[in-house]
Each structure stands twice: as structure tokens, then as C-alpha cells.
Amino acid sequence: MKKLQLTFKTAEGHKKDLVFNYxxxxxxxxxxxxxxxxxxxxxxxxxxxxxxxxxxxxxxxxERVETGILEKDLAI
Structure with a gap:
């Protein structure tokens, strides 16, 4: 899933992001x-x-991409 990241400047000149998931x-x-x-x-x-x-x-x-390397099965 892609997200939309909007970057703005604040009144103090700092960067601030607004992120939408869907x-x-x-x-x-x-x-x-x-x-x-x-x-x-x-x-x-x-x-x-x-x-x-x-x-x-x-x-x-x-877009976040995950690549698994190791995963322990936690089932008992």
C-alpha cells in the first residue's frame, strides 16, 4: 500500500509532514x-x-517494502 506524504513548512520555518494511508x-x-x-x-x-x-x-x-531474513515460529 502506498501512502501520500505531504510536506509543509510551519509558521516557525520547520518541516512538518501530513501522511494519508488510503x-x-x-x-x-x-x-x-x-x-x-x-x-x-x-x-x-x-x-x-x-x-x-x-x-x-x-x-x-x-511505499514500504519489507524483506524477511529470519522469523521464529512462536507456535507452542
Whole structure:
């Protein structure tokens, strides 16, 4: 499963990620940018009076791949 990771700058200039687990995998850059701009405009996300999402930095799909090396059977 791919996740969508949106990276923003906070009002203090730090990077902050917003990750969605269940997303369409065919989103294009203009669609994602528009959604990120709407998140910024909503001003819904704040911590200690600091806006968490104030500037678009990046967006990417992230996929985790696991490769097993060793697994102990725990059945009794």
C-alpha cells in the first residue's frame, strides 16, 4: 500500500509532514498542490499557537517494502 506524504513548512520555518494511508495512486501534481493550498488556507492545524501548515514544500508517494531474513515460529 502506498501512502501520500505531504510536506509543509510551519509558521516557525520547520518541516512538518501530513501522511494519508488510503489514497488514490493516480493523483497528479496540480491536484495535490490544490489540496495542499486548501489545507493551508483552512488554518485548522495549530499547536501551541503556531500554524503547522503554512507553505507547500513537497508531496510524494511512499511505499514500504519489507524483506524477511529470519522469523521464529512462536507456535507452542
Amino acid at each position: 489514497v488514490r495512486e493516480d493523483l497528479d501534481a496540480p491536484t495535490v498542490k490544490k489540496a495542499m493550498d486548501e489545507i493551508i488556507a483552512s488554518k485548522l492545524f495549530e499547536k501551541n499557537s503556531v500554524q503547522l501548515y503554512t507553505e507547500v514544500v513537497a508531496a510524494k508517494y511512499v
